[in-house]
Amino acid sequence: MKELSFFELVYEVAKQIPYGRVTSYGAIASYLGTKQSSRMVGWAMNSSHNDLLNIPAHRVVNRIGLLTGKHHFGGNDVMKQLLESEGIQVVDNQIVDFEKHFWDPAKELNL
């Protein structure tokens, strides 16, 4: 199993997500240059649980701010609770004012 891979890039970005901010898989994918592989980002997060680092995957949602992978956090509304804990309003697994909390690594993060 390779630690260094596309996944690690996703981890780096995910870890750099500011508190109270959220981003989309497509944004990360686009930032990594593989915008067409937004699924890979999600899958990378799936492997994130294998990473020893703290991956705030709860801050990563789909393009509409829907908590698609919330069941991967334990099955309950753990993800929602985490987001609300950061001041983000979540209703029906969907982030309220997603655009307002949206954090684009390609724009706000200059590497």
Add this chain to the structure above:
DNA sequence: ACCATGACGTTTC
């Protein structure tokens, strides 16, 4: 080397 999977995204019906 090939087939199957995956927390998405976009387009079409």
Add this chain to the structure above:
DNA sequence: CGAAACGCCATGG
């Protein structure tokens, strides 16, 4: 406007 199908790329078996 809502749902479904296809596309897309990387990893694992």
